[in-house]
Amino acid sequence: MGGRFAIGVVAAxxxxxxxxxxxxxxxxxxxxxxxxxxxxxxxxxxxxxxxxCAVRPIPAAQAHAAINEIIHKVGKYVAAGALIFMVSCILLQVFMRYALNDAPNWTEEAARFGMLWMTGLMAPIAYRHGGFVAIDMLERALSERLSTVLTLVLFAMSFAVLLVMWDKGLNNHVDSLTGRGCSSTLRWPFGFEIGKCGPRFSNYYQYSALWVGINLLIIVCVELILRQGLKLFGRDAGLAPLGDQDIASVS
Structure with missing residues (x-):
């Protein structure tokens, strides 16, 4: 199964x-x-x-890696833009409150909007490149093979949690009464009216950020599980190593 064909199958x-x-x-x-x-x-x-994917782990891992690289390359710049947007809204709120004693009521919710999308897009990148805080004393004390097994078990546990979060995030937040509601302060510019909320933003645009992040985390976790499985059996030679260079380039 060729590389492009595998990528197409996994994406489809x-x-x-x-x-x-x-x-x-x-x-x-x-x-x-x-x-x-x-x-x-x-x-x-x-x-x-x-x-x-488990039956054909090498092409599956390579396809997941290629898809994650593409998504994360775009995601990190969108997340950086969301961070700039969030900080700008906070600074505007602080300036207006102290300079004019009257801050716009939409800045707080707009800042939260940027924070949610920044988190949803950056969490998968950090997870894939080891950017989360981790206690690895036990992992370092074990042999390479036992360390690989332990890491594989931890990835499997994370995967199970992510599947629960996928279900709860969709049914309890995005596709729910709260997610279908309308924003109390955010409005479309120039008087535009879109969807059932008319000139107001739908809460869907905010709550979907974290659910999108969960989907991206699941794809990353599948890749990491495949990588660890191949490493356990010494078949990971053809996979490009993961480093933290993408994390450093965003921070």
């Missing part, structure tokens, strides 16, 4: 899972045909795909 698989799984009406329509629950359908689709 994730697109199909999200195309069906992220929308309640589509989930239920397909689930009724098969005769399973709607979230069980999403689980079956994802499990079948990830099982196929």
């Amino acid at each position: 698989a994730y697109a199909a899972i999200l195309f069906i799984g992220a929308f309640e009406d589509r989930r239920e329509a397909v689930a009724d045909i098969i005769g399973v629950g709607d979230m069980a359908l999403v689980g079956l689709m994802a499990a079948a795909f990830w099982l196929a």
Whole structure:
């Protein structure tokens, strides 16, 4: 299976899972045909795909790595823009409050908007390149093989948590009464009216940031699990090593 073909298959698989799984009406329509629950359908689709990745781990790992590289290259610049936007809103609020004693009421929510998207886009990059705080005394004390096994187990635990967060994030936040609500302060510029909220921002644009981050974290976690599995059996020679250079370039 060639590199570009593998990338196309992996990207198409994730697109199909999200195309069906992220929308309640589509989930239920397909689930009724098969005769399973709607979230069980999403689980079956994802499990079948990830099982196929385990059968062909090398091209699957390479495809995940290529997809993550593309997404993260774009994501880190969008996240940097979100950070600049957040800081600008906070500075505007502070200046207006102390200089004119009247800060705009939308700056706080706008800053939170930037913070959520910065977090959602940067967390997968940090996770992939080891940017999170970690206690690795036990890992360093073990032999290389046992250390690999321990890391693989930790990735599997993280993966299980991310799957729960995918479900809860979609059904309890994004696709919920709160997520479908309208912003109390943020308005579209120039009087534009979009969707059911009219001139106001939909909360969906904020809450979807963290759910997007969960999806990106899952793709990263699958790559890391595949890498560790290949490393355990000494078959990771063809994979490009992961460093922290992307983290440093953003900070």
